[in-house]
Amino acid sequence: MMLRIVEFDDLTRQQRADAARVLADAFADRPGSFDGKFKEEVDTFFVDDDRDAIAALEDDVLVGWVGCIETYDHAWELHPLAVDPSVQRGGIGTALVRALEARLRAEGVLTLYLGTDDEFGGTNLYGVDLFPDVAGKIATLAETSGHPFAFYQKLGYEVVGLIPDANGFGKPDIMMAKRLGGV
Ligand SMILES: CC(C)(COP(=O)(O)OP(=O)(O)OC[C@H]1O[C@@H](n2cnc3c(N)ncnc32)[C@H](O)[C@@H]1OP(=O)(O)O)[C@@H](O)C(=O)NCCC(=O)NCCS
Structure with a gap:
């Protein structure tokens, strides 16, 4: 199989519909994600000037x-990232993030950052009261049962913060960032 990375603007109507389905399927185990509005989320990347997206085609x-x-101006947010569950753990997520990094690096973006929620108990900080000393808790962060923050760590992202209770008590958002370009 041949993996190709293409701009969203080059997608066919079918591929654009598939982008919404892949988003829904990838986040199916996290009810409430995108308020269930997957097609609308995809659409924003075609109409909003401050949004861009790329897709992986097999x-x-x-x-x-x-x-x-x-x-x-110099730090952009990675959002969202979704790989079809039937082909996860096959390197597609890595290929997408690397391709995005290369594009943004070429545009002079210095930092790429993201938030990866723990609303399901994938890390040791799930269910924990992060106040006081939120920064101290960051040092103890570890994966317990497969959390995407481990995926991002492998790609060179480091934890730069926690948003306590972002998804309800004990369900934080984990903020991560990576330097893309020279300073
Ligand atoms: C997270 C996601 C994008 C990763 O894409 P992928 O194509 O499965 O990832 P890759 O095959 O490139 O994985 C690269 C490495 O990260 C690890 N990894 C991937 N997903 C992981 C997860 N959920 N938890 C822990 N580690 C993970 C893989 O084991 C792999 O490690 P290895 O190279 O040592 O084997 C994909 O699983 C997904 O769409 N998940 C659901 C939606 C989601 O969580 N999006 C991110 C929210 S911030």
């Missing part, structure tokens, strides 16, 4: 995609 079938949002 034999012309969309199997994953990653978006980015220009939130600061």
Whole structure:
């Protein structure tokens, strides 16, 4: 199978529909994600000037995609990242993040950052009161049962913060960032 990375603007109507389905399937175990509005989320990447996205195609079938949002002049947010569950753990997520990094690096973006929620107990900080000394808790963060923060760590992202109770008590968002370019 041949994996190709393409711009969202080059997607066919079918591939664009698949992007919404892949998003829904990838987050199916996390109810409430995107308020269930997967097609609307995909659409924002076609209409919003501060949003961009790229997709991974396997034999012309969309199997994953990653978006980015220009939130600061020099630091952009990676959001969202979704790989079709039937082909996860096959390197597609890595290929997408690397391709996004290369594009943003070429544009002079210095930092790529993201939030990866623990609303399901994938880390040791799930269910924990993070106040006081939130920064101290960061040093103790560890994966317990497969959390995407381990995926991002392998790609060179480091934890830069925690948003306590972002998804309800004890369900934090884990903020991660990576330097892309020279300073
Ligand atoms: C997270 C996700 C994008 C990873 O994509 P993928 O194509 O499965 O990842 P890769 O095959 O490139 O994995 C690269 C490495 O990260 C690890 N990894 C992947 N997903 C992981 C997870 N959920 N938890 C822990 N480690 C993970 C893999 O084991 C692999 O390690 P290895 O190279 O030592 O084998 C994908 O699993 C997904 O879409 N998950 C559901 C949606 C989601 O969580 N998105 C991110 C929210 S912030």
